[in-house]
Amino acid sequence: MALNILYRGPAERGQHWQTLFAQHLPQVKWHNWPEVDDNSAIDMLVCWIPPRDYQQDYPNLKVLFSVGAGVDQLNIATVPKELQVVRMLDPGIQQGMTEFVQMSVLNIHRDTLAYVNMNQRGQWQQLPGVSTAKRQIGIMGLGNLGQAAALGLQNLGFSVHGWSKRPKVLPDMQCFHGNDQLKVFLQQCDIVVCLLPLTDETRGILNQHTLACLPKGASVINVGRGEHIVEHDLLNLLNQQHLRYAVLDVFAKEPLQADHPFWQHPQIWVTPHIAAITQNDSAGLALLANVQRYINKDTMVGVVDLNAGY
Numbered sequence: 295m296a297l298n299i300l301y302r303g304p305a306e307r308g309q310h311w312q313t314l315f316a317q318h319l320p321q322v323k324w325h326n327w328p329e330v331d332d333n334s335a336i337d338m339l340v341c342w343i344p345p346r347d348y349q350q351d352y353p354n355l356k357v358l359f360s361v362g363a364g365v366d367q368l369n370i371a372t373v374p375k376e377l378q379v380v381r382m383l384d385p386g387i388q389q390g391m392t393e394f395v396q397m398s399v400l401n402i403h404r405d406t407l408a409y410v411n412m413n414q415r416g417q418w419q420q421l422p423g424v425s426t427a428k429r430q431i432g433i434m435g436l437g438n439l440g441q442a443a444a445l446g447l448q449n450l451g452f453s454v455h456g457w458s459k460r461p462k463v464l465p466d467m468q469c470f471h472g473n474d475q476l477k478v479f480l481q482q483c484d485i486v487v488c489l490l491p492l493t494d495e496t497r498g499i500l501n502q503h504t505l506a507c508l509p510k511g512a513s514v515i516n517v518g519r520g521e522h523i524v525e526h527d528l529l530n531l532l533n534q535q536h537l538r539y540a541v542l543d544v545f546a547k548e549p550l551q552a553d554h555p556f557w558q559h560p561q562i563w564v565t566p567h568i569a570a571i572t573q574n575d576s577a578g579l580a581l582l583a584n585v586q587r588y589i590n591k592d593t594m595v596g597v598v599d600l601n602a603g604y
């Protein structure tokens with residue numbers, strides 16, 4: 295029996311992927327929602343946020359694919375263990391994230407935001423700098439994106455170390471793990487980059503207590519999820535000059551409200567959740583390769599551990 299995939303999302307991407315599947319896996323039936331006659335035939339759902347009752351609507355669903363790297367929007371706690379959830383491991387997302395982290399670290403390293411503020415005041419002032427090798431960058435979250443960002447920063451000459459919930463061994467990088475080692479990890483970060491998955495354990499992980507463990511003058515880059523940071527605590531530590539800069543791409547509530555204090559804050563650089571966008575070409579190929587693995591009864595890449603939530 296043919297495998298049936300239902301895609302729910304922007305039409306342009308759906309048409310692109312439909313063409314790709316027709317070329318490379320013609321035995322698969324691709325449906326762009328709402329073009330589907332029989333919901334019970336659907337084996338795989340490809341979407342960002344599934345409809346509320348998707349488990350009832352598609353009773354024979356076997357795989358739920360996220361079109362993005364994150365899966366926190368899928369309410370993993372309600373997913374039955376027979377249903378595989380798969381994140382998008384798109385080389386285009388990885389490249390975009392690496393570039394964004396490199397750019398943000400360089401901007402902090404070279405005080406771009408301070409110079410932009412001085413430009414606006416017509417102020418000529420040279421700030422002291424340090425070499426990249428002396429700038430210690432800590433990456434929180436050492437999955438696919440965290441590891442790629444770490445390598446990108448090492449290639450620029452920065453000193454990089456990492457922290458993850460579970461122990462990891464990576465070449466050329468000191469790795470810390472678990473709550474017990476969080477403080478000692480943070481104490482060594484001039485710049486901390488949050489690339490963690492959002493789970494009940496990581497929600498609010500950057501708060502008054504943990505942010506205060508960073509050395510005075512340290513900066514924060516958040517490209518994980520807005521809820522990783524307690525906004526009010528971040529603002530306090532920036533206002534007290536314990537922290538120097540924050541580059542924030544993700545927010546607890548998006549879009550960020552027009553009157554949110556982050557927008558006007560001289561030490562904060564806001565971007566509208568653009569660090570890494572799913573690329574139709576490379577993500578389509580990644581999805582295709584995963585569906586091929588499924589057909590071959592091989593393990594797909596990016597399968598979520600439902601107990602861990604990521």
Ligand code: GLV
Nearest residue numbers: 361362363364365
């Ligand atoms: C974006 O935030 C993603 O999860 O891909």
